[in-house]
Each structure stands twice: as structure tokens, then as C-alpha cells.
């Protein structure tokens with residue numbers, strides 16, 4: 001079972017469920033398209049939410065999506081989960097709801113995003129449209145796995161670990177290990193020099209011993225962390241929604257949750273759903 005906390009777990013699942021229903025409402029009049037739901041970080045089917053006094057178990061997004069019958073069903077629901085036991089549990093519980101057209105694979109989301117891109121570009125995949133839900137715990141999604149989706153008919157909800165991932169690696173004192181720089185480069189698909197330039201101020205100062213360069217993390221770095229990623233997404237998808245911002249108990253930003261699509265209507269629908277939650 002996955003363990004998470006907070007109201008935002010409900011909201012995130014509600015967003016993907018509401019969007020899926022709106023998507024299927026539009027697509028029900030377009031029977032030519034085969035509809036694929038792709039969940040890259042599917043979980044075990046259930047989520048335990050720990051509160052201050054007790055904890056409760058709620059259904060994960062996968063069960064909600066597979067249970068949708070009206071306005072129509074997805075032709076294929078494809079779930080990727082890295083953890084063997086969670087994948088088994090998920091498959092067992094999803095197959096109680098629906099068996100045909102529900103596939104759970106135990107694999108890495110990055111590899112399966114590449115496979116999906118290749119499928120959509122193939123002759124077989126030409127009449128498919130995809131709603132994707134990419135819900136990692138941290139910085140597991142490599143930029144290459146997003147970049148390969150360019151030009152494809154995918155609406156992708158993506159949880160971007162701006163606060164919980166990137167901001168934690170960008171140390172205030174600039175003491176970032178080689179492994180962390182490599183992680184940041186793989187995540188953004190940008191060179192260390194470009195990231196350093198975006199996130200740190202390098203100031204020349206005169207000291208007793210001559211000129212020195214003082215390096216400081218930019219104030220409000222979280223804003224740049226977000227905008228740099230959103231600019232990257234906009235290079236792959238024509239439109240990116242405004243974000244639903246997930247914060248912890250202390251109001252610090254943990255994630256930004258957005259829809260990326262090549263369809264303007266898709267992003268308007270996403271913005272409407274997010275506005276209702278943000279008010």
C-alpha cells in the first residue's frame with residue numbers, strides 16, 4: 001500500500017478523475033479514436049493517509065479510472081508500477097472491477113513512456129489518443145522520457161517535484177554532489193552550467209585577497225525551479241495548464257501538478273478544474 005498524507009492526495013485523484021470524465025464525454029462522439037489511459041506510477045490500488053490522530057485507506061487513482069463506465073470506458077487502461085508486490089496487488093484489485101483491457105506491468109515508467117511514444121508513431125498506433133497520469137514520488141521522470149512525447153496526441157497530467165525534489169538538491173551553499181548534478185541534468189535535460197545560471201547568483205566581490213566569486217542560491221528559487229520546468233514542457237507540448245500547487249503543513253511547496261497537451265481545449269478544461277479547487 002502507498003502511504004501519503006494531506007488533502008492534496010484527494011485533490012490530485014479528484015482532478016484526474018474529473019478530467020478523465022470530461023475527456024471521455026468529448027471522445028464518446030469520436031468513435032474513430034482508440035482511447036488509452038496510461039498511468040506511469042500506478043501504486044498498489046490503495047493509499048493510506050496518516051492523520052494526526054488516525055489513518056485511513058482510500059482508493060488510488062487507478063481504481064477510480066478503471067471503474068468509469070459512463071460517458072464511456074477507456075479502450076485500454078495501462079498501468080506501470082516498479083514495485084513487484086504493489087503491481088501484483090494492483091492487478092488483483094483492478095481485475096475485480098474490470099478485466100478486459102486492463103493491463104498492469106511491473107516496469108520503469110521511463111522505459112514505458114518511450115515504448116508508448118514508439119507505439120503512437122507506428123502504423124498500429126495512429127488511431128490512438130492517450131490520457132496519461134504521471135504521479136512520481138520524487139524526481140524519477142527523466143527529461144528524455146518527456147521529450148520523446150513531442151507532437152503526439154497525449155494529454156498528460158504530470159506531478160512535478162519542484163519543492164520536494166529539485167529545491168532540496170539545490171543546496172544553499174552550492175555544495176552539490178556530482179550525483180545530484182547528474183540527477184538535476186537528467187531531470188531537466190539541461191546542462192549543469194545552464195541550471196547553475198538559472199538557480200544561483202554568481203557575484204564578483206573585492207576582498208582583502210583580491211577578487212572572489214560569491215555564489216548564492218537565488219531568493220524565491222522555487223519560482224525559477226517551476227518556471228524553468230514549465231518552459232521545458234512548453235517546448236514539447238503546445239499548451240501547459242496553470243498548476244495545482246501541493247503544499248505541506250507548513251505551507252511550503254512540495255509539487256506542482258499540471259496538464260500538458262497539444263490541444264488548447266484540453267488545457268482550458270484543466271484550468272477550469274484547477275480553478276475550482278484553488279478557490
Ligand SMILES: C[S@@+](CC[C@H](N)C(=O)[O-])C[C@H]1O[C@@H](n2cnc3c(N)ncnc32)[C@H](O)[C@@H]1O
Nearest residue numbers: 041042043060061081082083108109135136137
Ligand atoms: C505517488 S505513488 C503513486 C500513487 C498512485 N498514483 C495512486 O493514485 O495510488 C508512486 C508509485 O510509483 C512507484 N514507482 C517508483 N518509481 C517508479 C518508476 N521508475 N516506474 C514506475 N513506478 C515507480 C512507487 O512504487 C509508488 O507505488
